[in-house]
Amino acid sequence: MSREAMERRQFGHRARLVLTREESARIDAQAHAARAMWNQLHDLWSMTPKCQRSLTRMDEVLRQARRDIDWYAVLPAQAAQAVLKTYVQAWRNCWEGRADEPSFKARFRTPMAVDIPQGRDLNIVRVHRRWGMVQLPKVGRVRFRWTKDLPVGKRADAENRITGARLVKDVLGWHIAFRIQATEAVPAPHTGPEVGIDAGITVPLALSDGNHQHHGQWLTEKEQAKLLRLEQRAARRKAHRKPGEHTSCRLANTYDQAARLRARAKRRHQDWQHQTTTAIAEQYGTVVVEQLQIANMVTSARGTIEQPGTNVAQKSGLNRAIHAEAWGRTVTMLTYKCARYGGILAKVPAPGTSQRCSACGFTTPGSRESQALFVCRNTGCGWSGNADHNAARNILHLYRTGHALVPAAGRAVVRRAHRVKPPTAR
Template identity: 35%
Template sequence: MTADTGRKYRAYPTRGQDQVLTGWGHTVRALWNVALEQRVYLWEQRRYTLRSAEQCKQLTAARKELDWIGELPAQTGQQILRTLDRAYDNFWNPGHPAGYPARKKRGNRLSIPFPGQWVEVRKLNREWAEVRLPKLGWLRFRLSRALGGTIRNATVSRDGNGWHISFGVHAERKPDAPNGKPACGVDFGVAASAFVSTETTPRLMRPTLTAHEKRRLKALEQRKARQVTYAKKYNGGKYGTRLRKTIAAIGRLRTRQANRRHDFTHKLTTDLAKNHGLIGIEDLRVKNMTKCAKGTAEKPGKNVRQKAGLNRSILDNTPGERRRQLEYKARMYGSVLVSVPPFHTSQTCAACGQVDPESRKGCGRLFACTRCGHEDDADHNASVEIEARARRTGGSDINSTRSIPRVRVPATGRRRMREASKPAHAS
C-alpha cells in the first residue's frame, strides 16, 4: 500500500520544537552529504556499490558515538538512506529524467522525513489537529482539509513563511473513466501565460510580485551583498544577526512569489483537466530554451541581459511544472494529455496549413496568413494548430467543433519547411 496523493498543512511548533526541528533539519542535510560522499568514495576507489541496508548498520554504530546523529530519530536517518537509494535508482533508470544525486547546501530548504507507522494524528476541532512525531511530541497544525486516507509517510519542512507538514496518503483513488468532453490545445507563452484553443481571450497570470515588492527585493539583495562582503572582510566569513535577518526577509518574498505562481498553475491545470477530454501541449525543452547566452571569453555572447530577462520570464511561467501537473490530473479527471512537436506552431496557419515566417512579421501578436488571408491572435492560432496535431497524434476519436485543416505541409525537416516555395496569393 503506497501513497497515491499528498496533503500539506501549515504547522505551528512551539519555540522549543522550532529549535529542535531546525537542528534536525541541518543534521538531515549533513547525514545525506556524508552518506553520498561515502558511496562516491567506495565506488571510485573500489568499484563497490553501497546500499542503505549496509549503511543503516553503520548508522546504528554512529548514533552511539556521535551525539549530533544520536539526537536525530533513528527512523528519520533510515528514511534518508532509503531516499538516497531511490535517487540512485532514478539516476540509473534511462527512462527517468533525474540526474546524479546532488549534495545539499546549507541554504537548501530544511526537511525532516518520518515513516508513516511512527506518525499519529488526532483531530482537535474543525480547524486544528496535532501529529505526534518521534522524540518531538505533539506538533500542532492547521487542518485546512481532510486527510482522506491512510498516512504512509510524513515530512516536516520549512520555507520562508514558516513550518509545514506534508503527508503521503493512500486514498485508494483510481483514474476516472474518459469524460467525453471537447478537445483543446494550449499554447504556453510569456506575453500570454496560456491561450486555450476553445477560448477567445488568453489566461494571464498576474505579476507574482508587485512593484513595491520588486523594489524591496532589489534593495534587500543589495543589502545582502554589502553584508556578505563585510562578513568576509571583517568577520571571517561568519554570518551575523543582521545578515541572517536580511536573508530571512528575502526568503519570505521569494516564498510569497512562488506561492502565487503555484496557485495560478494549479487552478489552470485543474480547470483544463476537468473541462476537456483531450489536452494538446507543446513538447518543450525548457533547459534548451533557458540556456545562458553569456558565451566564453573568446566568443562572448550577444544580448546577454535581454536573454537573461527572457529566461526569467519563461521560468516564471513554469512550463515544466504545468506539464507535470497535467500528466497526473489528466488521469485523475478522465482526460488525455498529448504532447506534440513544437516546430513552427507559431508560423503555421490553422486554417489552411501554410507554413510561412512572413505570416507573423516581427514575432508580433497578429498572425496574418500569406496564403489564405486568415487573421487571428498569434497565440490563439498556435493553440488551434497544437490541438490539430494532438488530435492526429493520439486523440482523433475525441469530438471537437473544429475540423482538421485540409491542406498540410509535410513535416520533413525544419530547413525544408522554411525553404519551401511560397504559392501565389489567390486572386
C-alpha cells in the same frame, strides 16, 4: 461498485506547521543530524571496497554511530533508517540511469528535512475548522494548518490512510508533507471537447477556443517596492564586504526577507496553476500541448570572447520570464489531473506552431510581427489575431491530423502526415 472499477492512488499533501521556538529548534537539530548521517554514510561508502558494500554493513555502522555519538540521539531511529534507505536508493537510481551519483550535503546549501516513515506514529486529530494536531517523534504534539480532508480517524482504513510524512523547511518555515494512499473509482472516459493549449508569456495559457487564462502580478505594489528596497540594501551591504569575509548577520537577514517575499509569490503562482489546471481538466476531454525543450529554450546568448552573442540582455529577460511561468510544472499538473478526470493529455511537436497561420496552413516570413500579434502575409489570407491563440489552434490541428507524440520503447515516436492541411472550421 465492484473492485474492478477501483484504483489505488498515491499523492501528497503539504501543510504549514505552527511551532514554538523550542519545537523549531528540536526539528532543526533532527534535520542537521540527518544531514550529518548522510555525509557519514557517503564517506563510508566511498572508503569501503566495492566487494564489501552492503545494506547490512551500512546498517551496523549506523547503529554503532547512534550509540557512540550523543547528538545523533536527537534523530528518531526510524528517521535514521529512512536516511540509510534513501541513500541506498539514490545509488540504485544512479546505476539505472535515472539520477546522478549521491554527493556530500553541505550545511548551507542543502534543504533541511526529516522523514517520518510510518503514518501510525502521527496520530492526526482535527481540532478546529482550520487547525489539526499531529504527533512528531521526539518533538511532541504540534498544530498544522488544515486545508484538506485527510483520511484519519473513522475515515482511515487499510486502503485509505496516511502512510508517512516528511518535515521540510523552507524560507517560510517548517511544513509537513503527508504521503496519502487512497482508493478511488476509476473515472469514466471524459466526453468533453478537445482543446489545444499554448504556454506563453504575454498570454500565460492560450486556448484554441479563445478561453485564455490570465494572471496578474504575484506581489502587490507595496510588496514589489519592499522587495526592490531589500535588493538594493543587500547590494549596498555586499559592496562593503571584503573578499573572503563571511556574510554578516544583517546581510543574511536581508537575504532572508527577500527570499520570503519570493517564496510568497511562488506559492501564489502555484495556487493559480492548481486552480487553472483543475478547471481545464474538468471542462475538456482532450488537452493537447507542445513538447517543449525548455532547457534548450533558456540557454544563454552570451557566447564566447571570440564570438560574443547578440541581444544578450533581451535574451536574459526572456529566459527569466520563461522560468517565472514554470511551463513544465503546468504540464505536470495537467498530466495527472486529466487522468484523474478521465481525460487525455497529448503532446505534439513544437517547431512551426508559432510561425504557421492557423487559417491557411502556410508559413510566410514576417507573419509573426511581435510577441503578441500574428498577421498572415500569405496572399489571399490576411488572417490576424493573437499570436498565442494562433499557436494554440495549430497545436490542436496537429493532434487532429495525426501528429501526436506516441510513447514507444521508451522514447517518443512522431506520426507524421505527408503534408499539413489547412485546419477545418471551428
